[in-house]
Amino acid sequence: MSVDIVPTTVERARVESPESRTQRISTGVLITVIGVLLLWMAFTVDKSGQIALSDAFADVKLPTLDVPGTATVLLSALLVLGAGVGFITGRLSARLRFVAGVAAGAGVLVGFIVWAAASSSLPFTLTSQLNLTLEYATPLLFGVLSGVLAERAGVVNIAIEGMFLTAAFAASLTFSITHSFVAALFAAALAGVMMAGVLALFTLRYLVDHVIIGVVINLLASGLTGFIYQQLVAKNLAAYGTVQPMQAWRVPGLESIPFLGPILFTQKPLTYLGILAVPLVWFLLFRTTWGLRVRSVGEHPHAADTVGINVVWTKASAVLLGGLFAGLGGAYFTVGSVGAFQDNNPTAGNGFIALAAVIMGRWNPVLAALMALFFGFARALAQTTKLMQLPIPSDFIEMLPYLATIIAVAGLVGRVRAPAADGMHFVKSH
Amino acid sequence: AQPPSTTTQSPAASEATSSSASASATESSAAPTTDFTACMVSDAGGFDDKSFNETAYAGMMRAKDELGVQTKQIESNAEAEYAGNVQSMIDANCDIIVTVGFALANATEAAAKQNPEVDFAIVDYSSFEGVDNAKGLIFNTAQPAFMAGYLAAGMSQTGTVGTFGGAKYPTVTIFMDGFAQGISYYNEQKGGDVKLIGWDEAKQDGQFVGGNNPFGDIPGGKNTASTLIAQGADIILPVAGPAGLGALQAAQESGGKVNAIWVDTDGYVSAPEYGSTIITSVEKGMDVAVFEAIKASLEGSFSSDPYVGTLDNDGVSLAPFHDFEDKVSDELKAELEQIKADIISGTITITSPSQPK
Amino acid sequence: MLRLRGITKRFGSLTANDSISIEAVPGRIHCLLGENGAGKSTLMNILFGLLEPDEGEILLGDKALTLTNPKQAMAAGIGMVHQHFMLIPVFTVAENMVLGHEPGRAGMLDLASARALVRDLSARYKLDVDPDALVEDLPVGIQQRVEILKALAHDATYLIFDEPTAVLTPQEIDELMAVMRTLRDEGRAIIFITHKLREVREVADDITVIRRGKVVGQAAPETSEAELASMMVGRAVDLKVHKAPAQPGDDRLVVEDLVVASPTGAIAVDHLSLTVRGGEIVCIAGVQGNGQTELAEALLGTMRPLSGRVTLDGVDITHSKPVDTIKAGLGYVPEDRHRHGFVGEFSIAHNLVLNNLDEYSKFGALDLKKIRDNAQARIKEFDIRHGGSHDQEVRSLSGGNQQKVVLARELSRPLSLLIASQPTRGVDVGAIEFLHGRIVEERDRGTAVLIVSTELEEVESLADRIAVMYRGRIVGIVPPDTPRDVLGLMMAGVAYDEAVATTKGAPA
Amino acid sequence: MSQTTAARPRPEWVTTLITTVASLILAFLVSAVVMVVSDAEVAATWTYFFAQPGDALSASWDKISSTLYAMYVGSLGSWVAITNTTAEAAPLICAGLGVAVAFRAGLFNIGAQGQAMVGALSGAFVGFTVTGLPLAIHLPLVILVGLLAGAVWGAIVGVLKARTGAHEVIVTIMMNYIAANLLAFFMLQKAFQAPGRADPISPVLEWSATMPRIADTRLHLGFLLALLAAVLVWWLLDRTKFGIHLKAVGLNPHAAATAGASVSTVTILTMGLAGGLAGLAGVQVVTAPELLTGFPPQMTGTIIGTLGFDAITVALLGRSRPLGVVLAGLLFGALKASRRTMVTMADTPDKLTDLIQALIVLFVAAPAFVAWLLPFLRERKVKRASVPIAKVAEA
């Protein structure tokens, strides 16, 4: 019997590679720059900031917090600066660095919000901010799940936008005819699945480039919905274009919890569904046989093939399930929030933002959902603070979510590793 | 870029416009009695914008029904299409071409100069100097908005009222200026302290839906209204076209705590599903102006003098209170009548940089 | 007994298998021999249900099997270790092991029993693996172990091993041979594919030789290596490299205390020092994954060293980018030619000048005529076999010819240092003869030559000095005539003296 | 003898040509079906098809033929119509080249929209603020400024990608939004507004900053510039070292790096180039004179329309090859030019062109699908002389 001299795993000294060093330092510089900015902002305010914990018309009124302006912003700035310097010097262990990152994030948020409140005669309305976050994030949550499912199976999904649009239209049309939310959601899901079917058919069966087919689906969705809207719906709005949007559903009992009730338990059914779908998809992907197979075909389809997995159908099933979620997300743009379909690009690029969240969330449903929430939060922050007459032109405040995203991907997320066979075609051959 | 104004479509008009919204050039089916053709070019919003393109369109439809003229129309999808679209209407042998929106001014002016035999009218833009076949149709909406401001200040329970616009265009901010001055006037007269959020008259800056599609973004309008409501505004004046519908939804969801004042047309008629939240509307009679321009052209009495809608000539007005008839006190009603008279007589002067000169 | 009868498989006009019949008998090891592209893997893929034959049948006992899917093959008691790893790098060993046959109820994944399965199997066959390790973190030898366990997981009676030894150390190969013998003695049938004739002679009970898709004969295990080689290729092959003794000149490449980390931060090259003189060939021997790749990339400049110093002819190139090291006279044949060697979609002509474009440009514009002339000359010189024109895409060439394109590019300009990693991997015997000759010629021109290879045969026949690398360090520098056992132990990290002592103590 | 000729496989370009033509025809056919089905009046005639088939057929035929005729009139029907097509095509070609160049380097540039916006804004600004220059100086200056602005906007993405690894798809999407907001902001600044107006609309560009045109047509210098840009891009990609490196980075970045190309430099320069081309497209939009007015449309916040997204389609249809982009740009330019007549002459919603565009790209991209739909296009089964090389993922 020979001696076992080969170690089972490679254990080698780990050091910081030049790549991660560059990454760490650029992150540090970025955080420091933001810290310096906050520091300067601290001295532009001369009064305290008011943070309202409940909306003006809430049933239960909570007190409005009075936060010292300069002091709080200054403190946040120092926190952020500390974290930035910590990154730059490289003195922090990996775990401490994570803590510092989180602290910097919190510092930026608190600092900015207090600065905004202190710069304005109006209070910062926290409840409304968080409510809006969910409002913006709901369709993104669904979109993100659609992206994660398809891409985990190795199919690049830039067609989320097209799925949204078709589903939004289908939901609006169906509701106008049937006056039933269930029917509308069903139609939306079906529309999403059909668009996903086109994606699956052309990438898996006809081996068309995933990006091309994605762009085509988006264009097709816009052409089809637009044309049918003009030909059919617009000619009889009463019959095909009247929708009473979904109302919030209060979770009995829980809705009266102060602060949390009006945020977490007074939402549209679709929002609850979106939030619940995230752990569901996580569970499907990481705790079921199907999920293991989906991930395997996205990483190494040939390996999956050699153990007898039907690669094409596994991929297709993931893409189609993704289509179902995208369909529900699409419904949010019409029956879920504002009513009838309007022929003016109602999905407004949300599909692309969902795609960005998928990448930022490293193809993990939970992380990607958090990114969707982050994005919703940033947009909500722009919305909430626009009203407060800050000394920044409102067009710049509106850039906030997009700038924040760029900073996040450039500074914090960096290089990400997609599923290894993402975008590749599978041809049975060995 | 799509100027102000809002929804609107009376049920009757909606019958008429039902075929409208198709982006199509429809030959009138209502047996035209003359071969006079009236034509219209929309701006980037399109005729189905439930907003001012659609209101202007309704004016042309009325001309079709009442005067028996033939009609044609074309939608613009982007700025770069304006000139070409106006050209295509000239090619279609129109007798009068109505262009909707300030952005079409240059194209309209050039077309008018090159085609002296055709009449032109442009909504939201004054007449061109030295061009005698083009008529500007403009509206001093600051006047009824002033009344609306006074009314809102008088009706507010919280002492805070709000407004927001689609985008910061003069045709939008003129409403907001008038509204703001109406509130100030109320505070002055009654020693009140009603606050306006969403528009800072002095800085000429405020709350706008913004984005790529400011007048069509209903969720944007709703969220904008929500932030105003969160700050305590209980009466909201959305000046954002269909995006303003979002504000009506937000008001409706408040369960009667928040109400709205609509603009452009009588919202109680054009958006009846939200009637219970609409106190009144600041009406901008684009349909009337367009109708009158077409009629004048048909009858040969067309002139290039600009049409300026005012309280005096009923080109702009404050709509009836409908469901709020009983909730507005008689005293307030009387004061509003007085204000109207004072504005017409010049006793009250409204200043707004966006006002037609 | 499992029999393949008259199997024919065509890919377009290429007949990969031409009416092949072989059988797998329980209790025997059947070796399949054949040069690259002979059709061995194709035949095995048919047997495993991955490909469907155009003609012929598969018989289990006397029942005909229709295999359209590996599932059916596995159900029939067939297991396979594939030539290329069929493992999912980001999955754990346990996940890889159960993929496709996951334990658990109602679609739930039961990882606990997957882990138990791994532990059971590794205890049973004495192949130790950690069920929770991520496959990508494992050295290739262990990954191969996982593959073997995967094939054994279903208690297969018929086992196919398609070139499992290509990535193993001599010790690991011995270990595998032992496992194979155990399996045979348990009464299983094994089909074993390898290019290493030594192994064939060691374990085979039956030998079948395939050439160009046809069975060309059977051989007994006692047949000599030279005989087997000529059966495979169809002509006599000279397996020896002929070269004069080296005439080493001045130090050209000097590496001092070099440290290189992989992007994940693992130290791949650990304070390594090495000198290569002009006119000599230094071979770096070692098991794949011991820092050879990183060393080569750091010398080229695609990886940034953390510390240390590299000079080429006295010029510091430690932090130079590839564009500069190439200008300084570095010729580089990468280990993974598909990934690093060429752009498959580019023509032969363009690939031949890819790293030397300035030479082939006039005022910023490419000199197409010069590029064409160069292509014609190189194609002739290196006997690059192509489908008709130098405009052909390189990806449509066979592996051996692709490698010739890369070598032709590097050897067609004056060099001070040639680094070649696995220069003949996957190249057929005839081409190896030629390429080795060219490398020796380059040495004789006074170029410093550094060869990285995991093939001991190649190392032995090319090297003037052998540097054995283990975990990022040079374990020792030894002469080319060092015994294989000693090299094998050194490749596992044992120092030279100790290795000599061990092999003396326990003669193999 | 004839037997052997029949067995010879078709040259590749013939196959490509056949499938492309078939795709175009199919796209129009499918659109025609959608047109008939969704038109309530025409669809109604089909409900009594069996009673009076003539009605359904003639109604459908009227609908289809009038639309096709209108499209012909709008895009090719007259000299002016043809120049309308070229005028619509010019910015599509430029922006399409921007997307295509990035594609060739393996970068998915969704940002042509934003790049064109900044190009248009800065070009227009120089066009209406700078006065008194002769055309020979002013116009090139406008073009240069717009091109540079677009290039900078694109290069930012390249730098972020090269330095931090930020995914270009995310960054370009975000840069589009930022450009739109910037544009909205600037259009509200006095310096950008027409004198005496507070509307977000710019002054008319100086005469000297307008593309010269052939009188009474829309054929202007910009179209020639677009063709020139295509030739330059072709030359750069196929005839220069940079082009080889760019394509190598797109096809196999590892091999490119090993061969001495700097992947980050190539990424930055390519995104700069892509942005510059999209910026040029933006300049085209704001400097191309209108038939009616003789001067370009005034700058506004949404003047770019959906140019940047159409550009992606153009690049995809053109297979990222300069010649392909020119042809695809002309085709889509013709479709765009025909929108107006479709509405005024045939009462067909102009959204139909979106549908046709999508279908064309779909069919062209999926030759296997077209062959399945139209089996007679398939080559007769012959033993191929050459082995087809399918792209097989290396295990």
Ligand SMILES: Nc1ncnc2c1ncn2[C@@H]1O[C@H](COP(=O)(O)OP(=O)(O)OP(=O)(O)O)[C@@H](O)[C@H]1O
């Ligand atoms: N899917 C396929 N399509 C076309 N040709 C193929 C395909 N698979 C294999 N071939 C070709 O068939 C021939 C036989 O290949 P095979 O992999 O069976 O060879 P092999 O004997 O296993 O060689 P090696 O020793 O290199 O592993 C080769 O020329 C190969 O290129």
Ligand SMILES: Nc1ncnc2c1ncn2[C@@H]1O[C@H](COP(=O)(O)OP(=O)(O)OP(=O)(O)O)[C@@H](O)[C@H]1O
């Ligand atoms: N998937 C495939 N499809 C079509 N033809 C192929 C395929 N793979 C290989 N070929 C063709 O088969 C022939 C042999 O290729 P192959 O790569 O197997 O050669 P080889 O000498 O065995 O090289 P290697 O040892 O690297 O596999 C070549 O002409 C090649 O073009």
Ligand SMILES: [Mg+2]
């Ligand atoms: Mg082979």
Ligand SMILES: [Mg+2]
């Ligand atoms: Mg093989």
